[in-house]
Amino acid sequence: MEEGDTPIDVARVQLQKSLQAYQQGDFVSARTLAISAYLDGFEMAENSLDSLDVHLRQATERELLGLRAQLNADSDPQQVEDQVEAILQQLAQAEALMEDSNLSGAALFIASLVILLREGLEALLVVIALTTILVKTGRRDALKFVHLGWIGAFAAGFATWVAAQSVITISGASREVMEGVAALLAAMVLFYVGFWMHSKTQASEWQKYIQDSINRSLSTGALWGIAGLAFIAVYREIFETILFYQSLLAQTSESQYNTLWGGIVAGVALLAVVGFALMRYSVSLPIGKFFSATTYVLLALSFVLAGKAVAALQEAAWIAISPLPVQFSIDWLGIYSTWQGLGLQATILVAALWLMRKGGATAEAAGKAA
Template identity: 45%
Template sequence: FYNNKSNLSFSRERLADVITAYKNKDKKKAYKYAVEAYLEGFELVEQNINAFDKALRLEIEIAMTGLRNKIRNDASLEIIENDIAFINEKLLIADEILSSKSLSGEAAFAGAFFILLREGLEALLIVAALAAFLVRTNRKDGLRYIHIGWISALILGIFTWWASISLVNISGASREITEGVAAIVATLVLLYVGFWMHDKSSAAKWKKFIDDSMHKALTSGTLWTLTGLSFIAVYREAFETILFYQALWAQTNEAGQTMALSGFVSAVAALAVLGWLIMRYSVRLPLRQFFAVTGGLMFFLAIIFAGKGIAALQEAGVMISSPVNFVRIDLLGIYPNLQGLLVQLGLIILAVILWNRKTKSA
């Protein structure tokens, strides 16, 4: 990556560059440095800071996002310098915490467990729901398409991480743009699949679907679409998850690393159990209800992916972020910024309209 120094030291250096560039009236370069201060430094250790002081982590994150907005809005040099002084003060506190403490075994376990659970939950829900769909429609032969997607994503994620430390510099902005674009693409595919499943749950369309036979309905093109969806769902998180684990590993002693491995294995087990439960109980639903429930799940995940995609593009600095007074629920992709909330609201309105039209025409 960009830096071989302490991640937070790198952040402070980039913030100093922000002031220099801003004094020279180079707002574009100042903004670029502010983005790098976050993505190439702070973000890589924010989960470690969160394990010790969640309020401090959130305070730094909000302040660094606010700094970028003020640069965009041509704030005075004095305001920029005051904001950076505040951020540096908080970064020093965080640096002292990370330097004086190694993660306890319990914290290392919890960090490793929740990193994978948080990053992998959405991907698991999508892959398990798609697999259940194929099983429920007697198309088990199509499961290989799902497996091709998620296995390829894991392999490419590991290769991307290896390439980033051995061959090329992959910037934080590139990571976030990749994740953001993948999330937006996944949103569109999820909406398509969700509406398709809902369409098949209506009585008239259901009879036609049965009459046409499932084998004809699920063409090779449709199956490869499912491959693409399972690939995107897993790959968008795979690379960044490895980076988080790398930072967590560096912050723990030998005993803590053992606990971190235990946390990772426990998260894998938890996700496996959840996937098994989805497969076991969802396929017991009557087929029309299965389509309705699975279609609703796809739409729900599309809303989450949309929020997270917008947030990732904002972190990369390619979209503006307008803070609003609203709740923040990371797990659901809900963030207190106007752009993400408007996109999610728009999708909800669109879904309600289309859902009602399809229901009335049933």
């Protein structure tokens, strides 16, 4: 983004360049520029626009993502021109709305608060789950690996942001690929950990684990794996959060800085309260109930991150977008109306239900045997 350019400006310019490339028959460049119009431009304004007109944000996003599929030799040039013109009008609406409101104090506070809550809650849940697992297994000495992971993520996130400002340029596509791959990796690891924890929900299994496996299972390699999971979960959220706040700051006047920081402070306070409550509640739970509850949390996080991973990779054009006939989205659950995302999430859901059913049958058999 050039100095002084707003996200809407970037989206508009890249979209117009995309249409020019399409008209010249350079379809590869046309698609690349269309991707940039969304990722390097409009996406950076989404949080601000959400607080003003969520329906306009959703419609514009849908049109920008859908345009990519039309930028080929088989499409109707007039239809492509009409679609680009429609998107330009939507961008003009968004720009006028944001300028007229000048991001009111309430809208700015809400946007600032929501960014931190949305990006921070997932990372917080992962770190708390890992911390509590170690406490419950009597390995408080290993907590340093979790702390190493999330502290390292903060340092790496800040270093990446500094590098992006002064040394390298991180494109929107590169950002989405990084976030998508990290989310997919985290989803896989969380599902595996959830599966492992479910197998320990029965008291007999837990006692056997304590007696035979704890030292081996929590070897140095596994502990570094825990540190790695904490790093991945926190880093992707920090990096995205910094970018969104950078964009929000560009739309904020000096007189509104206190409001922006007020939203950040409120978000930190809410996350701290949630974190404290979760830690206190989870540590006091009996071991069987703790493992059972944490299993649901980790499998749910796996479900959410899988959906977000697919969405990020679709936005970066690494995965095709096959929309459902009905358009909808539930951001906090990572649910979006594409066959690819819902297909992966359905697979995770079916596997989780099978896991629960199998665990219930095992518990019933153990009860009869007793």
